[in-house]
Amino acid sequence: MLKLKSLTLKSGVIQSPMAGCTDLAYRLLSRCYGMEFAFLEMVAAESLIREHEGTQELMKTLPADKPLGAQLVGCRPEAMGEAAAKVEALGFDLVDLNLGCPVPKIAGKGAGSAILARPVEAKAIFTAVVKAVKKIPVTVKMRLGVQDPSGHEAVTIARIAEECGVDAITVHGRTRAQGYSGNADYEAIGRVKQAVKIPVIGNGDVLSGKDAARLKNTAGVDGIMIGRGGLGNPWIFKDIERALAEKPPLPEPTFQEKKETLLRHLELEKEFRGEKMALLHLRRIACWYFKNVPGVSEFKGRVNIAPELSEMKRLIEEFSPLAAVEAQS
Numbered sequence: 001m002l003k004l005k006s007l008t009l010k011s012g013v014i015q016s017p018m019a020g021c022t023d024l025a026y027r028l029l030s031r032c033y034g035m036e037f038a039f040l041e042m043v044a045a046e047s048l049i050r051e052h053e054g055t056q057e058l059m060k061t062l063p064a065d066k067p068l069g070a071q072l073v074g075c076r077p078e079a080m081g082e083a084a085a086k087v088e089a090l091g092f093d094l095v096d097l098n099l100g101c102p103v104p105k106i107a108g109k110g111a112g113s114a115i116l117a118r119p120v121e122a123k124a125i126f127t128a129v130v131k132a133v134k135k136i137p138v139t140v141k142m143r144l145g146v147q148d149p150s151g152h153e154a155v156t157i158a159r160i161a162e163e164c165g166v167d168a169i170t171v172h173g174r175t176r177a178q179g180y181s182g183n184a185d186y187e188a189i190g191r192v193k194q195a196v197k198i199p200v201i202g203n204g205d206v207l208s209g210k211d212a213a214r215l216k217n218t219a220g221v222d223g224i225m226i227g228r229g230g231l232g233n234p235w236i237f238k239d240i241e242r243a244l245a246e247k248p249p250l251p252e253p254t255f256q257e258k259k260e261t262l263l264r265h266l267e268l269e270k271e272f273r274g275e276k277m278a279l280l281h282l283r284r285i286a287c288w289y290f291k292n293v294p295g296v297s298e299f300k301g302r303v304n305i306a307p308e309l310s311e312m313k314r315l316i317e318e319f320s321p322l323a324a325v326e327a328q329s
């Protein structure tokens with residue numbers, strides 16, 4: 001169980017914010033499979049304040065899509081405070097601050113992972129946000145550091161966050177310099193956990209219940225955040241819950257179950273994005289469901305040129321790994 005102010009999470013398992021991935025369709029679908037808490041993708045504090053149309057679109061939600069957190073990216077303390085107050089007024093259950101994004105467009109402007117090396121700025125942002133928010137928990141999601149993989153920078157920032165009244169932190173066990181290469185360092189996450197009393201949520205490379213148990217046992221974290229492991233795999237939430245409760249895993253989903261789930265995902269994308277945008281989005285996500293399935297690259301090629309959503313649906317319905325193997329032989 002993970003308790004953050006009035007928010008109690010039974011499983012302590014959280015879906016991370018992921019740009020272009022954790023949209024409304026994804027979240028509603030994953031909730032049907034046991035996802036307890038989700039995030040929108042990050043939104044720029046300045047765009048939220050200016051009521052930028054694209055940002056409002058990203059923040060679209062429904063009553064069934066709860067509990068839900070919003071993550072802010074930015075570096076001006078006043079803007080971060082003002083945006084956090086807006087997040088609360090809009091009815092979100094938690095506000096998170098992004099101190100991990102390595103993308104030059106963000107970090108180059110002094111936001112995201114750039115703040116990891118700037119404790120003075122970090123303190124000003126945390127202070128402004130904690131002051132601006134009345135009831136909901138404030139959390140910070142960070143990497144281990146900019147270059148130094150020891151976790152020293154994360155420890156410094158985590159202590160500042162704690163002093164400022166932040167309710168919990170999430171640590172992705174990689175530095176900004178590492179990007180997504182190598183393995184997330186669970187021992188370094190453990191060093192951050194040891195340095196503070198507020199809850200620490202571990203993140204990085206959790207692709208199964210087994211990985212979650214290893215992260216929990218190695219780092220002693222209070223919660224688990226999954227990122228890429230949830231894409232095309234909503235079964236992971238139950239798998240993790242069972243592994244953490246030391247229950248045996250459920251059988252793997254069958255190919256047919258994966259296909260049916262993708263078709264449900266497609267219908268939800270159509271409902272919320274409309275046919276045209278759903279078609280473009282589905283080009284990315286259709287293959288999430290068929291990782292390592294024989295014939296998936298040919299399938300991807302066909303899906304990428306499908307001119308209509310109905311054609312894409314037909315391709316998914318007709319995709320068979322067996323037929324792909326036969327065609328190759």
Ligand SMILES: Cc1cc2nc3c(=O)[nH]c(=O)nc-3n(C[C@H](O)[C@H](O)[C@H](O)COP(=O)(O)O)c2cc1C
Nearest residue numbers: 016017018019041042172204205206226227228229
């Ligand atoms: C496509 C993509 C988009 C992401 N978008 C965000 C984001 O908006 N905010 C954020 O804090 N992290 C973002 N991340 C990082 C993930 O939330 C997560 O921290 C990272 O992928 C490590 O976890 P994993 O190994 O479980 O995927 C993104 C990662 C990917 C691959």
